[in-house]
Structures are given as C-alpha cells and as structure tokens.
Amino acid sequence: MATGTEPQQNSGGVRSRTRAAIAAPHLRTDRWWLAPAVTAAGLFAFVVYSTWRAFANAHYYAAPYVSPFYSPCLAQNCATMHAGPNADLFGSWWAISPAIIILIFPLGFRLTCYYYRKAYYRSFWASPPACAVAEPHRTYTGESRFPLILQNIHRYFFYAALLVAGVLSYDTVLAFRDQHYRWGHMGLGTLVFLVNIVLIWAYTLSCHSCRHIVGGKLKHFSKHPVRYQAWQFVGKLNARHMQLAWASLLSVAFADFYVYLVASGVFDDPRFF
C-alpha cells in the first residue's frame, strides 16, 4: 500500500530504504534538546573556569587552605605550604603552573568516566543527541577503535583518583588549623573542604570500575560475603553516579574559588573557633 511518500532513498539510518518512509529525523515533541544543552553549558563553563585557574599559577594557597586544583603541588615553583601537600618532585625545570602536573589525573578520571562519556557523547558529539533523535554522523564505530577504545583505561584513572582523593583528604585535615598553623581551629573554608571531600570520595567510590573491582567481577557472591557487602554499598552510590559527578564537579570548583577569593584578599576566611 503506497500513499503519499515514496520509498526513501537509501541514505542510511532511519531513512534506510526498508524502513517506514518518514522524512523527519525524529518526531519527538518534548524538549529533548534541553538536557544535552544544559549539560554542554555546564561542562563548557567548568572547562573555561578550570583552564583559567589551572594556568593562572596564583592565588591557590591561603593558609591553611590549598586549592584542590593545585594539590599535591609537585614542582619547585609551588607556594610554600607549611606541612602542606607539596613535594618538589619535578624540580625547577617545571616552569608552568604546577596544577597541570596533577590535574591530568582527575581530568582523565572524569573524561573516561562512564557518566561523563554519556554526557559528552550526547551533548558535544550528538552521538546521539537524545534517544530516538537521529545523529548527524555518517559512520559510527563507537568505542571499538582508536582513539575511543582508550576509554577502557578508565580503571587506571580510578586508581590515580583514589590517590588524589587521599591527598585532598589530607588537605581537609590540614584545614582544621588556623592561619598560623595551630591545630584545633575551623573556619568557613574548613566546611567547604569537608563538603568537597565527602562529595569527591562519594563520586570516586561510586565509579563503575570501582563497582567491578570490589565485587562485580565475581561470579559467586556467596563465596565472598565481604566483597558482596562492598559491592552492594558501591552499587547504592553508583545509582547516584550522575548526581555525584555533578555535585563533586561543582564542589571542587567552589572549593578552588573559595581559596582564590581568600588568597586574593577579597575577604577573610570567617573563623568558627
């Protein structure tokens, strides 16, 4: 039965010759573009902010707080931090911002993260832009070939992210000092660091690779009751992976911005005790 539209040219995808002859690439009537647009705007804003801060090489330390973007600080040109997370591993030849040395690890962790992959494949790559909305690419091989096959190294970035989260935990402990490095004090910045480190750990542990490593790879949970418990705990966090990804992204940027404001003298850190 032929009415109206003739068979489609074999132009691929939903317009393939054997499929229902519908010219429109999609027929969705809801605001399907909103989620990818908001995601793209959010990620783009973070990239702009973090690039500025990473290359600024200034205002990243205001005792006792060190920006999470610059921790651990591994070059000779780092600001002096009393008992802080700095170690001169790279020496004096490292001339640019020391943030670049360490940021590669959390950046790699987030770039290869299963949630962020979904987010940027959809919002930047339009592959697909939304469900049942035709993508614009003529060919597609996904993560089966170079370079996207490299996404499979996510678990190694997870291991690195554990170390970075450990260092940021140390920074949070150091934040219980005052500006003269005396212990037993707390300021608004301490609270900001506390919230940030809780979210960083929650995001890191909710990782799909973590879920696999702690127990997901097992065939018999009954033979490994402790790992089964751990897998269930990570599974609960994992169900919130997207929310934790965004919350920790915002918190780490805010923690850095807080340090920037205090270090640049915009205001003094309010002390609680």
Place this chain on the structure above:
Amino acid sequence: MSSYEARFKVWRGDVQGGDLEDFKVEVNDGEVVLDIIHRLQATQAPDLAVRWNCKAGKCGSCSAEINGRPRLMCMTRMSVFTRDETITVTPLRTFPVIRDLVTDVGFNYQKAREVPAFVPPAGLGPGEYRMFQEDVDRSQEFRKCIECFLCQNTCHVVRDHEENKQAFAGPRFLMRVAELDMHPLDAAEETGLDRKRTAQDEYGLGYCNITKCCTEVCPEDIKITDNALIPLKERAVDRKYDPLVWLGSKIRRRSS
C-alpha cells in the same frame, strides 16, 4: 466518565512507501494508546495493521513510537498527553516495515540465535542445580526482559547505522551475554567459551557508547546500561585491555 476527541497521526504504508494519516478519534478516561488504535480499527481504518497481544505490558508485542519516543502502546496512558496535542504513532524506525505499525523484528531473532545458550555444569542433572539467591539476583533482573525490542530500536548504533547490524548484537543480546556470564552455574568457560571476550569480539560491545537510551526506554525498568553493559565492558577490559589482570591471571589462576 468524560471523553473527548483527540487528533492522531498514524503512519500507514509499507515498504513501497507511506505517510502519516490524520484521524480524529474519541478518547475516554483511563484509556491507553493501544485502545485508541483499536478504536481506529473498529471505526475508521479496518485494515490498519498493528501487532498486539496481552494489553498488559508483558508480551512486548505492541512496541511503537509515540510522539517520536519508543514505547509500548498498551502502557502509554492517554492522560500523559494534553487534550489539544496531536499524537503521532509510527512503527519502530530501526526495523524494516511490513505494513502500517508492524515491523519485521527478525534481526533480533537472528541475534538471539547467535548467542550460545547456558552451558550446563558437568555432573549435575536437571533438578540438581542449587544456587544462592545473591548469586542469581543479577541475572534475574535481566530475565525480566519481555523482548519488546524497544532497546534494540532506540539504540543509535543500529538505528542510525544500518551497516552496524552485522557487527552489533544490540543491548538486549549483550544483556543476554552478561546474564549468562554472571550465571553462577554457567560452565561456558570450562568448555572453552569465553563470554567476556566474545562480547567484545563477536557481539560488538565496543560499539556501545553507554548513552543509556536502552535503559531510558525499557518498560521493565531494567538498568541495562549500569547493570549489564558496563559490567560486561569491565569484564571485557579484564580479558583484553588490563595488563595487570592478565598478569594476575597468569601468576595465580583462581576461581571467582
């Protein structure tokens, strides 16, 4: 009971061509889209082809695209639409159309046949299988699948790229591989069948870019991406891309 007249656009045609046809049709409280399609058949378009069976969201027959979204017609309430909205119903756009709302979903049966079945453990006869609930929980989630093929339909790997149908089994059948690989009694490995490796090498797991549309459309609310595809990807990484796991397996062979 209140009723109103809704505007529908229903795709009618076959592989030779077709078009969206306009209808005005009565809608009553509590009805679903499939009820309206049946009313169209009864009153205005007796030759309208539609595949359906249980009307309860359990047989997976009445899959279609409603306002561009892959859904079961029997589980889509009319009350989710506004009364002045024109509702568009088309066949699944990933599979060859047969007629009107009916498509040829044979691609899925072909892919189903390609996945090797459960391998019974040696030394255990029927009725002798014993499993702990925690060991079968994961596989049981995937057994909820009603094979409506909405996930296969919405997956852009084959929806937007016909040429990938050869290499890619689709989320439903990758989930089947995951189900068997996680099954506590599946003895595939003992017979030399490495499901983790075949997921990547033979069923095209690498094509999946985990954009979660399969999960979004699943009427059984199976977490296909988080609980099947990503764990399967991680298992494939164990086999193919993680030198430490490979080294560990060589040094100390152990059963998990």
